[in-house]
Amino acid sequence: MVDHDHAPDCDCGTTEASRRGFMAGCGATLALALAGEGIGTATATQDGPQPIGPLLNDMPDNWGRFGDDDELGAINFLGGQEIVAGMETVTNYDPESAARFTLQDPITGTGIDALVSDAENPTTDTGDPMFxxxxxxxxxxxxxxxxxTGSLATAPADGGMAFADDAFAAPLYIQGATHADALGHGWYDGQLYNGFDAATTHTPREFEQGVEGITGLNALSGDSEVGSVETTHGLGRGDISQAADAGVVGRGILLDVGRHMGTEGPDGTWLPLDPTGTNEDAAITLADLRATADAQGTEIRxxxxxxxxxxxIERTKDSDxxxxxxxxxxxxxSDALVEWAHDMQIPYMGADNLAVEQITQQVTAExxxxxxxxxxxxxxxxxxxxxxxxxxxxxNEVMDLSxxxxxxxxxxxYEFMFSGAPLHVEMATGGPINPVVVKATAESGMDEDSAATETETETEAETETATTTDADTTVETGAEQDAETGETEATTASGDGFGIAAAAAGIAGVAGAAARALRDGSTD
Incomplete structure (x- = not known):
């Protein structure tokens, strides 16, 4: 672990607010900040957001784990064994049962009224869920x-092929639809992932030939104009090209928290909105993830x-x-959630909302x-x-998981092979992505030979574990890096056990109540 260069500790007092409530007005604060207004101005009359540095100062990190120059991050954990584990979620079943699902939300060009007009939230108008x-x-x-518009032809003479072609007539925000964040997309205390200087987010690129486009484009309105683009700025470190080159393939799992704990929507499978900070059921804790896995009978490895x-995502498509x-x-x-993600070596995480996490959060003593x-x-x-x-x-944000x-x-x-790579755009802060999931669709269709092989493998693993214990030998999981060479040693990866065969069909009816009790009666 590398020590972070954090800002000085803040004088943060304990609040008596709801455990997961919003501080009044913080949503507007972020909106103003994104529109170019300073957070300090927007929060002048309220107890504003706390600096993130002190909160995360003692939390784990992966800086230097894959080398001092690494810009790929936890995707490094996805090696050959992880690819095979993804394949086995399909091949262990009848091949005829395999089906594919794409997870991109379509780019329609239709804007949600509350974001492009004078309409106020909440809105019943649907559109692309842009931020x-x-x-x-x-x-x-x-x-x-x-x-x-005419047409494109291969030759002046009649009879040649003609073509339709198109282009974006408005700016295509690379993070405006289903997308993966580059590691350099966000930072605090002046440093990006792996300790790179935040100044590298404004790395210039010069082009010998200009291209007609939008110049002076930034978060403030009224500054952009059409002109010759000869210089651009982007991420000099941690851009999306790292993930685009590597690709993301492995065993994926869906934790359908909405289905198991939701209270809204046509089928009661949506978590509620929380624009005012009065409904803590909109918050997903580590305990909620574990309870959902248990209810589904899903092992998290x-x-x-x-x-x-x-x-x-379904909410944005429902006009009512x-x-x-x-x-x-x-x-x-929560500290526990961050430590869990670190200990489990989670390489990639996605959700069907705008930010994976809630925008504004109350962190409490719990x-x-x-x-x-x-x-x-x-x-x-x-x-x-x-x-x-x-x-x-x-x-990975704004996924259509419906x-x-x-x-x-x-x-x-709830397990499957996940495969995807963001669009390779050099120096970009993110990349549009259309992940493809390949999933078995009938548990009863598990191949008998595969099931027998699994049973034999489990028995052998138990024997090896017992032998290892008797020999007083510790088997470490994960990836251990040689500090001098930067090379990664692949070792045994195994799950922490929660969620394995935790729920049979008869539990399904009470899973939501059990999960709620876990939330209300225990901490993360």
Whole structure:
């Protein structure tokens, strides 16, 4: 672990606010910040967000674990064994049962009214779930069969092939739809993942030939104009090309928290909105993830790709539903959650909401370890700091998990092979991605030979474990790095056991109540 260069400790007092409530006005604070206003101005009359540095100072990180120059982060954990583990989620079943699911939310160009007009949240208008400050991308044809645009032909003579072609007529925000965050996308205390200087986020690139485009583009309105683009700026470290080159393949699992703990939506499978900070059921804790896994009978293993469904994407598609960009449900911070993600070597995490986590969160004494009660208070996106910046854990946002979730609920199989690579855009802060999941769709279709092989393997593993214990030998899991060479030694990876065969069919009816009791009666 590398020591972080954090800002001085803040004077953060313990609050008496709801355990997972919003601080009034913080949603507006973030909206103003994203629009170019300073957070200090927006919070002048309230107890504003706390600095993230002191909260995460004693938390684990992966800096230097894969080498001092590493920019890929936890995706390094996905090696050959992890790829095979993903394949086995399909091949251990009848091949005829395999089905594929794509997880991208379509780019339609339609904007949610509350983000592009004077409409107020909540809104019943549907559209692309872009984040405040990112407006919908609209494409149009510049060649087709019409008289208006003409067509492209291979030769002047009649009879050659003609083509339609198109281009985006409005800015395409790389993080405006289903996308993976680059590790350099977020930082605090002046450092990116692996200790790189935040100044590298403004690395210039010069081009010999200019291209007509938008110049002066930034978060402030009214500054952009059309001109010749000859210089651009982007991430000099930790850009999305790292994940694009590597690709992401492994065993994925769906934790359908919305289905097991939801209270809203047509089928009661959505977690509620929380724009005012009055409903803690919108917050997803580590205990909730574990309870969901138990209810599903899903084993969470080391180096799993973890997808979390809240019901958020379905809400944006329902014209009768209320929606609030800054009030979506999601993960919330705890020391235990960060330590769990580190210990389990989670390489990649995705969700169906805008940010994976809730935008604004209250961190309470229940969420932090002993002696850290002075760090309670309101925080903005603390898990982005813990995951992206400290652990190098890539986040996939705005995923459409609805079809996959329905199939998982139907057959009880929540494991699958996950495969995806973000669009390779050099120096970009993220990349559009359309992940492909390959999943067995009938548990009864498990191949008998494969099942027998699994049983034999489990027996052999138990024997080896007993022998190892007798010899007083410790088998470490994960990836251990030689500090001098930077090389990674692959070792045995095994799950921590929770969720294995934890729920039979008869438990399904009471799973939600049991999970709720776990939340209300224990901490993370």
């Amino acid at each position: 405040p400050g990112r407006f919908p991308a609209r494409r149009t044809n510049w060649a087709d069969a019409s008289d208006e 080391e180096r799993d790709i973890v997808l979390i469904r809240t019901g958020a 539903a209320e929606w609030h960009a800054l009030g979506e449900p999601g993960l919330t911070y 969420d932090v370890g002993e002696g850290r009660a002075n760090l309670t208070g309101t925080y903005l996106l603390p898990l982005h700091g813990a995951f992206l910046r400290d652990l190098g854990l890539t986040l 079809g996959l979730a329905e199939q998982c609920a139907e057959d009880g199989i």
